[in-house]
Amino acid sequence: MSGASGGLSGVVPGGGGSRGTVSGASGGVAGRLPWVLVLPAVAGMLFLTLPLAGLLIRAPWSTLAERLGEPQVLEALRLSLVTATVATLVCLLLGVPLAWLLARVAFPGRRLVRALVTVPLVLPPVVGGVALLLVLGRRGLVGQWLDTTFGVTLPFTTAGVVVAETFVAMPFLVISVEGALRAADLRFEEAAATLGASRWIIFRRVTLPLIAPGIVAGAVLCWARALGEFGATITFAGNFPGQTQTMPLAVYLALETEPEAAIVLSLVLLAVSVIILASLRDRWVSGP
Amino acid sequence: MTLNAHLVVTRPRFHLDIELEVAAGQVVALLGPNGAGKTTALRALAGLTALSGGWILLDGEALHTLASERRPIGMVFQDYLLFPHLSALDNVAFGPRCRGASRAEARRGAAAWLERVGLAGYVAAKPRQLSGGQAQRVALARALAVGPRLLLLDEPLAALDAHTRLEIRSQLRRHLADFDGATVLVTHDPLDAMVLADQLVVIENGAVVQRGTPAEVARRPRTDYVARLVGLNLYRGLATGRRVTVGEVGFSVAEHLEGPAFVAFRPSAVALYRTRPDGTPRNLWEATIEGIERHGDNVRVHLEGPITASADVTPAAVADLDLTSGQRIWAAVKATETHAYPA
Numbered sequence: 001m002s003g004a005s006g007g008l009s010g011v012v013p014g015g016g017g018s019r020g021t022v023s024g025a026s027g028g029v030a031g032r033l034p035w036v037l038v039l040p041a042v043a044g045m046l047f048l049t050l051p052l053a054g055l056l057i058r059a060p061w062s063t064l065a066e067r068l069g070e071p072q073v074l075e076a077l078r079l080s081l082v083t084a085t086v087a088t089l090v091c092l093l094l095g096v097p098l099a100w101l102l103a104r105v106a107f108p109g110r111r112l113v114r115a116l117v118t119v120p121l122v123l124p125p126v127v128g129g130v131a132l133l134l135v136l137g138r139r140g141l142v143g144q145w146l147d148t149t150f151g152v153t154l155p156f157t158t159a160g161v162v163v164a165e166t167f168v169a170m171p172f173l174v175i176s177v178e179g180a181l182r183a184a185d186l187r188f189e190e191a192a193a194t195l196g197a198s199r200w201i202i203f204r205r206v207t208l209p210l211i212a213p214g215i216v217a218g219a220v221l222c223w224a225r226a227l228g229e230f231g232a233t234i235t236f237a238g239n240f241p242g243q244t245q246t247m248p249l250a251v252y253l254a255l256e257t258e259p260e261a262a263i264v265l266s267l268v269l270l271a272v273s274v275i276i277l278a279s280l281r282d283r284w285v286s287g288p
Numbered sequence: 289m290t291l292n293a294h295l296v297v298t299r300p301r302f303h304l305d306i307e308l309e310v311a312a313g314q315v316v317a318l319l320g321p322n323g324a325g326k327t328t329a330l331r332a333l334a335g336l337t338a339l340s341g342g343w344i345l346l347d348g349e350a351l352h353t354l355a356s357e358r359r360p361i362g363m364v365f366q367d368y369l370l371f372p373h374l375s376a377l378d379n380v381a382f383g384p385r386c387r388g389a390s391r392a393e394a395r396r397g398a399a400a401w402l403e404r405v406g407l408a409g410y411v412a413a414k415p416r417q418l419s420g421g422q423a424q425r426v427a428l429a430r431a432l433a434v435g436p437r438l439l440l441l442d443e444p445l446a447a448l449d450a451h452t453r454l455e456i457r458s459q460l461r462r463h464l465a466d467f468d469g470a471t472v473l474v475t476h477d478p479l480d481a482m483v484l485a486d487q488l489v490v491i492e493n494g495a496v497v498q499r500g501t502p503a504e505v506a507r508r509p510r511t512d513y514v515a516r517l518v519g520l521n522l523y524r525g526l527a528t529g530r531r532v533t534v535g536e537v538g539f540s541v542a543e544h545l546e547g548p549a550f551v552a553f554r555p556s557a558v559a560l561y562r563t564r565p566d567g568t569p570r571n572l573w574e575a576t577i578e579g580i581e582r583h584g585d586n587v588r589v590h591l592e593g594p595i596t597a598s599a600d601v602t603p604a605a606v607a608d609l610d611l612t613s614g615q616r617i618w619a620a621v622k623a624t625e626t627h628a629y630p631a
Binding site: 191198 | 357363365369371372382387430
């Protein structure tokens with residue numbers, strides 16, 4: 001949680017923070033701004049915001065509605081929303097218990113497992129895609145068995161998109177939920193135990209509600225990461241319109257043929273990001 | 289005997305080894321300074337801390353082999369630990385639900401319990417909307433709602449302000465009187481212990497240093513800690529007949545004793561003199577004033593010398609005698625004001 005939330009909260013109050021610094025320094029004792037800091041700070045701010053401004057400036061506002069209505073765009077949008085949501089559900093189903101295990105159960109090699117689980121966080125997504133292919137591909141270690149036993153093939157299918165997104169996004173959820181679990185007061189669980197609650201009941205009726213804000217924050221981050229997934233998806237699931245072509249893939253493809261469509265798709269992704277950021281910020285300000 | 293326990297918990301730099309017996313309907317208070325092991329003992333009874341040795345028998349049944357959730361206990365925690373996401377009603381209904389009651393049944397029982405502790409109007413309130421005293425009562429109702437045979441209370445009044453404490457203490461006393469199982473209470477407040485408990489077990493450094501009824505313990509403290517708690521000066525000396533020698537100070541006492549003995553007296557029984565008073569040389573010693581502080585309506589004077597003692601004098605006496613820190617002074621206690629008993 002700390003890494004991801006730290007990054008986000010660093011971005012969100014950044015604008016307000018820089019304003020505060022200016023007024024604070026001018027009213028302070030020193031009276032003069034240290035230009036050595038201010039100049040790179042302003043440059044950094046411009047560097048981060050200008051591209052977004054560019055996107056807004058160059059957007060084909062007049063034909064926006066029309067472009068958004070194009071079946072190809074709608075298809076990519078629908079596919080992205082569906083796969084990201086399913087991937088988030090899978091992450092919740094597997095990630096919350098995994099976070100619980102890491103936070104609550106002392107087992108040998110726990111530190112190693114925690115490190116391994118967070119590898120996809122720093123791993124280049126393309127590498128993740130290659131790794132997935134090697135394991136779940138038709139001739140992969142597990143994929144071969146899946147194919148012969150169940151007749152299931154994951155690569156280059158919509159399910160494959162979900163697998164790729166889940167792989168890349170789950171660490172966000174695990175880290176967020178594990179952080180919430182570590183911060184939660186264990187004594188509530190003890191109190192529940194003295195009232196006769198089994199470990200499962202304690203988890204379901206005490207632990208889960210207590211860490212709900214952490215789960216929501218983790219799920220939102222997870223969903224946002226899945227929505228923007230590119231590298232692992234294109235490597236593992238390919239780029240078939242309507243089947244595996246999600247928004248980021250469509251943006252990349254459209255950039256070569258129809259730059260305007262790419263801009264429109266990018267705008268949609270930008271809007272989603274801003275909405276997520278705003279909702280998370282509320283969550284963290286009002287949350288415990 | 290309802291509860292019979294021998295609790296042994298060994299940790300690095302800490303060892304708890306105490307025996308406890310609590311009859312049905314009886315309230316036993318574990319009293320002791322911070323870090324003495326009272327809470328550890330209570331957690332061991334609840335199954336939240338594993339025993340390193342010993343046993344817990346409740347009505348002859350072994351409890352120490354059961355997990356917390358299988359023990360017939362109810363526990364009130366120091367800061368109550370009401371589940372913040374559940375209403376007062378659902379907090380109280382939680383235990384019965386876990387122990388197999390249907391939702392409706394559990395809620396009916398919980399509502400009855402809330403009424404019993406005087407919180408019928410707070411059924412839907414969330415813990416954060418409750419005052420300290422109300423939260424304490426919900427916590428008590430939650431612990432009793434499971435119909436425990438052993439009730440465990442960890443500093444049940446410590447988190448309350450002085451006024452609420454007084455009120456809740458008398459209510460708690462009433463509820464404990466109604467409870468027919470065994471109750472073990474942990475506190476560091478002698479008043480809570482005296483008011484609520486039938487038996488006191490004083491623990492220091494993980495071992496029992498004294499046990500008895502509150503009156504016995506208050507009258508015959510056996511350690512400095514207990515003596516300080518009940519506000520007595522306490523010394524260990526050697527008795528021959530009606531005389532007890534504590535270091536170089538001789539006390540004449542009312543009781544006839546031989547061998548090691550305790551001498552106890554109230555700070556208010558100590559009289560201070562600027563010059564050596566005439567008469568008996570017993571019960572008299574020369575001391576240095578270490579400190580002077582307000583104590584209720586009186587002034588408490590801390591004395592160092594052959595024995596360490598506290599003396600309570602009136603503010604007028606402080607002025608008359610012109611008492612100051614570091615001053616040499618004579619202290620005396622009347623034989624009739626001392627209380628001696630075998631050590």
